[in-house]
Amino acid sequence: MAKVSTASISRALNDPDKVSKTTRERIEKAIDALGYTPHFGGRVLAMSRTNTVGAIIPSMANAMFASGLQAFQEVLAEAGVNMLVASTGYDPQQELRQIKSLMARGADGLLLIGSERPPQTRDFLMKRHVPYVLSWCFKPGDDQLCVGFDNHQAAYDATSQVLAKGHRRIAMICGVRAGNDRAQDRYDGVRTAIEDFGAPAALVQVCEAKYRLEYGAEAFAAIMSGNRAATAVICGNDVLAAGALMRARDLGIDVPGQVSLIGFDDIGLASVVTPPLATVRVPQIEMGRHAARVLLARLSGGTQPESVQLPADFIHRASLAAPPD
Amino acid sequence: MAKVSTASISRALNDPDKVSKTTRERIEKAIDALGYTPHFGGRVLAMSRTNTVGAIIPSMANAMFASGLQAFQEVLAEAGVNMLVASTGYDPQQELRQIKSLMARGADGLLLIGSERPPQTRDFLMKRHVPYVLSWCFKPGDDQLCVGFDNHQAAYDATSQVLAKGHRRIAMICGVRAGNDRAQDRYDGVRTAIEDFGAPAALVQVCEAKYRLEYGAEAFAAIMSGNRAATAVICGNDVLAAGALMRARDLGIDVPGQVSLIGFDDIGLASVVTPPLATVRVPQIEMGRHAARVLLARLSGGTQPESVQLPADFIHRASLAAPPD
The missing domain is CATH 3.40.50.2300 (Response regulator)
Structure with missing residues (x-):
């Protein structure tokens, strides 16, 4: 495809200075088009x-x-x-x-x-x-x-359980959605379940946070300091929920007396914290x-x-x- | 060393059925002695x-x-x-x-x-x-x-803190020591600190457990059901300590009112559980x-x-x- 000898290709890959810029560019273009990757030990790999x-x-x-x-x-x-x-x-x-x-x-x-x-x-x-x-x-x-x-369906079902408990003002701490279809699907599931339920249920606040305890804690503090009075916070995973719970303890906010917290994944952490986290059991x-x-x-x-x-x-x-x- | 041609070695590695058993065994012996590993792409690797x-x-x-x-x-x-x-x-x-x-x-x-x-x-x-x-x-x-x-020194220092709090009957849930020098060193550090302190301080019980929540929980239940009345349980890591804490909650045992728990590592879990775990901060x-x-x-x-x-x-x-x- 590059219209060069295999020796030139080998040189372009292993010792690029020995190949002219034009040839190298032609080879690189062909490599991109064909999706080729240099094979360490192609001969051995071809055999087995x-x-x-x-x-x-x-x-x-x-x-x-x-x-x-x-x-x-x-x-x-x-x-x-x-x-x-x-x-x-x-x-x-x-x-x-x-x-x-x-x-x-x-x-x-x-x-x-x-x-x-x-x-x-x-x-x-x-x-x-x-x-x-x-x-x-x-x-x-x-x-x-x-x-x-199905992340969407699982988040939808979890949110339905939260609504069934009587919560109408729900906040979400979701994972970073860019480049993460699971985080996006979980967010969409929560949002859709609340929309399908209809008024007076509302998603009153959404914070996006990286999956770390401290970011969950920060997002929870931000949500509780607002005046939108969420009674339940659904989290994109258990780490965020555990961070939120830790901050609730520090702020003297009673979980679940004042606000309910819901995680996602059911990692070991979820059952170890006090109170234990309601969550979605991902079949890891x-x-x-x-x-x-x-x-x-x-x-x-x-x-x-x-x-x-x-x-x-x-x-x-x-x-x-x-x-x- | 095997006194065979390189072609025979290549065959023995890539197509062993084509080589006699005697030759193959001679080659394998030399491979073991020399610590040779077949190199996928030795030529490329030799270059860069x-x-x-x-x-x-x-x-x-x-x-x-x-x-x-x-x-x-x-x-x-x-x-x-x-x-x-x-x-x-x-x-x-x-x-x-x-x-x-x-x-x-x-x-x-x-x-x-x-x-x-x-x-x-x-x-x-x-x-x-x-x-x-x-x-x-x-x-x-x-x-x-x-x-x-230094795992030994860190465990020694942690145990000294436990002794300084007034504990004299100490139990340990340690990790599996076979093939794990860190688990062995942590155990030795705890044991040595108690020995150096002298009577009436005693390591009243040692349970070995794999590093999982449920094994920590089981070991804690075993320790508390005995009649050796430990007032502090030092754990080989935070996961074991969190498992112990979880079981304490289930059994209605007050931590630290009845028994103190000490972890090791300071993973996120340690500060999230209630009460938060005293532990050794490993500089991960x-x-x-x-x-x-x-x-x-x-x-x-x-x-x-x-x-x-x-x-x-x-x-x-x-x-x-x-x-x-």
Whole structure:
């Protein structure tokens, strides 16, 4: 495609100063168009699988991904397959770099989190025929192989439970939505449930916060200092809710007496705090296990596996009660 | 060394059925003796660094490693170096497999946790001249490059604080010590501090538990159901302490009114639970950052870096109080 010899391509990749700028640019253009990645050891890889799978997650510092990965890895290990993990910091460009890096290091396939990514990344996955499975999401109608749950539906159901308790003025601390379809879907689920319920129910305030305790605490303080008087705060995950709870304790605000708090994920933290957090149980372990089985099936080359939707149930705990009179 | 042609070695590695059993065994013996790992793309690697570093941690599902790795990765990223993570499940054999796998995939260097490993692993690291840095530990006199803190000293100091509060009957829930020098050092530190204090102070009970909430809860129930009447329970990490606290709540045992609880690590959980956990602040972020800088310096080939010892301070919080009268 670049109309140059393979030797020139090799030089352009390994020793670019020895190739003219014109040639190098032609080669780079072809590389982009074809989605090519230099293969460390192409000969060995062409002969056999490396029995290594890559998992690319948004953040190492999130207990939810951690326990899912642990389960994913255990099933892979039973099949003699090794796992390498890379993280993206919720940055789509960093995700693409990690995908290329893991494929260049001979990963047989990938686990990716969430279903939406930039066209450039989708193109690369398609052109390189990367075997991958998505997790932590399940969107009806998505044509990608996926093992997860419906974030929108789960948030909708949780909000319905909050409304059923009698709450009408609801606030939300949601995760950063840009580049995170799970955070966006959770927000949309909360909003839609309140809209569907109709007046006098209202989403009185929305704060966006990174998934860290201190940001949950700050957002909660901001919500409580306003005059919109939310009686329930739904949080984008348990870390945000635990941060909110910590700040409530510091401010002398009674949970759930004055305000109810609702988390999402059901990480260990949720049942350890006082009061324990009402939350959505994300099937972390089951997702990890199923995702491994589905990816192994895809790599085996036999009958191609189907997407798997798992349930995400609302867990009633003491942080959710009826609103004060 | 195996007295065979390179072609035979290549066949033995890539297509073993084509090589006689005797030859194969001779080759495997030489491979073991020399610590050789097949190099995916040896030619490319011989020419240049891959700008990828491997981090091999005991468990993905531990918030403490997660935040340290996040910091480690951030410093690497500033230098244009990528990180791949693998985990061992606290199994020394699995650690050796991960070391070999990451080196075979072209890692320039490694971050390893803890300082003690089987001779086979030490041999491999030495013979292959693997550039590595140890973290989460610091042992006076250790000749390995290390960025960490002294687990024994930190546990000794924490126990001294518990004794200073007036506790004389102390129990410990410690992590699994086999193959985990940090857990062993923490246990030794607690034991030694109590011995140095002398009678009537006594370590009345020791339970070993995996680092999970439910095992901490179980161990706490076992300790409280005995008749040794500990007034303080020192835990090998915060997860165990949080599990103990959760069980105390379920059993109606007042912390710290009836029994004090002490954690280790100061993960986010420690300040979120009620009462907040007295604990040892492990310098997770600083360790991650320093470890990255030291490893990068080692890889740069300039002046070789020195080991770095960081402080691990005791944090007083409400879960530690004077014993009941």
